[in-house]
Amino acid sequence: MTELRWQPVAYRRRGLLALLVLGQTFLGVWLLSHSLSLAHEGWPAILLVSLFAILFTWIGLGFWTALFGFVMLRRGGDPFSLSRQLSEEPGTQSFEGRLALVMPVCHEPVQRSLGNLQAVYKELEDKGWRNKVDVFVLSDSQDPEVWLEEQAACAELSADMTAGNRLFYRRRRVNLNFKSGNIADFLRRWGARYRYMVVLDADSLLTASAIEKLVQLMEQRPQAGIIQTAPRLARAETRFARLQQFANRCYGRIHSAGLAAIQLGDANYWGHNAIIRVAPFMAHCGLRRLQGWGLFRGPVLSHDYLESALMGRAGFEVWLEPAIAGSYEESPPTLKDDLVRDRRWCRGNLQHLVPLLTMAKLRFSHRLALLTGILCYLASPLWLAFLGLSGYLALAGTPGSQPLPGLIGVSSANGSLAGACLIGLTVITLLGPRILALVDQGLAGRETLFGGGWRMAANTVGETLVSLILAPIRMIAHSGHVAGALLNRSLRWQGQNRTGAGGLAQALQHFAWPALVCAGVLAMIQWYSPNLTPWALPVTIPVLIAPLLTVWLSGAGTGQRVIVPEQVSSVPVITRASVAHRLGKRLPSLSWFEQAVLSPQYSCWRHRQPGPYHGCKQRALKSLVDRCAVQGPGALTGSQISLLCDHPEAMQSLHLKAWQAEPDSPWGAALARLSLNLGPIQTATHTHRTQPEHSPWIGVAS
């Protein structure tokens, strides 16, 4: 096997990147200092320049990373990437053993997420993966209506599996340490049985070729601990999601290529659409609860970056391989959902401050990755502070001076030139990656995938305009997220909306406060200094119209006119996921719990579960059964229903009582509904005769 000497290359590239970013920042700071008028001196001006330096470094990092990616792609790909180096390795052997395909879920849309899973393993089966795949659905859902549906869907999926592959469903009763705890729980129980696991998110899609390539790279490179693919966005149905998808597909290419080129074997794990070498992951990547205060106490919310840092510290490599095609995920369908997700990520990333400062022997590149993760969200309050300070300087300066002194307010010929240069530099830094991406797509002959060159350019302009309008909204929202996180305001994971549902009322509810605050600030500016009002409008107007904008962006309509590659040439795994039929047989007009109680089939698989119970637990369950039998499902809370469903004997008892209920009781009414909607008695059954009578699926009890 060829020895990959990627470290010296990585050091050289990172050194060059640092030089370019810092050089640009020095230039920007110099231009700003020269464009500030003499009236702007003292600590506010120093603070302004300091903030500018941080923020300019931040956007410069994005620009130069994109440029690295552009250069790499123009060179035909990175010669030091894992896939390029190992593709020349001779004698690749086929993978022996079983692969774990792991999908943690928590209150996700069941049909959509398990439909995705079905599409992935069907792809594998079609590609000849026989007797090699164990699929694990690891549920942290607590709502019985959700997890009973998950169970029913998994039962059907399992019955549908062929070729010796298996599907297991496990639900944790206690969601200890959230997603990382869920994966750790899986690893403790079954991890030692597998050499590799492929982690999927609820919205993940991976083609069989992508999984094969990941396994092959792992086999060829024993030092690789994690190989991360760069997921493309897919299945966008709303305007917002489609614009995100377009941006991801059009500009994401050079960004991920640049990131991979700079990080090489010190890349990061993104939490899904990746393959993990299980043994070192189990040995080195356990995450303890944080022992600090406030936000910095409790379970780690954002685990992936830390896990890759720990893997790196243990001497294993983490690779980002954007060249592996066939890896997809979905975008949040609306702006509101995007910001809700950001709120969660913001808390998780800010928590990284503790390991960043306290964990020993982490690789420098992984420390930088943790820092950039923090800056992702901290940048927003810094921008807000920069704008506020700029306004303050304008108010405190000479009469008639403008805000954003470095960029706009100029008083001398030298200052005018420096200000103009700074504006030019900022515009290039911000828009440069988009232009580079367009050039790259054109040179690669990929513009047809976006509906042609002109259409791609027009859509880029449209997407850029929407991004510019959304930028102040994101800035205000992220600033609120950071403040909320630092104040440790509680946050509850309720699953992600992946379907785009939501209306004006929801949008108003979400954006009412930011809009009101913005209106207040605008009124104050107009009152104190009307000449500043025009400069405040670009920031305040988007926030004021955020509810309407959200509703418009969550519509479908014109979004489909933004052409993306998957629209031009269909991808089988996406098509399969999109046309997946409804999983889990559901009796008409019954809730999942009512079905679990009334269905003879549910009663049947309950017999196979263990669990005798005694003493006070038995009395408690009996009391729940009696109450539910008399007063119906509405008399129990979600957790009580879950408790009942976890005890076969209690459910058996409730099953018999419900079927014998009086016609005017809640269960009698449910049976009447069922009778009405079930249709006439038929001699033929609805079940496919080719399907096993009772599938060997496993409802693994907690």
Add this chain to the structure above:
Amino acid sequence: MDLTDTNHQRALLYLRTAKYSAGPIAVSHLQDAVDRHRYEAGSAKLSHVLPALQRSLGLDPDQHQATPPKLSRGRIGYQGD
């Protein structure tokens, strides 16, 4: 069993419900059980009929005993701190 009896109606509904999701062999057993109670156990109560019906579902020869994945009991290394 009286054909206008609620018990019989419930038993038939039970059969229809089972037919909705059960396989053909299970339904065949279930049909036999309902017929048996209909013609032989005229005064049977639902509390006796339902368990018998359930037992007939449980007699399904195609029924597999589910085997959970074998536990391997691994350890997670907490070397992060």
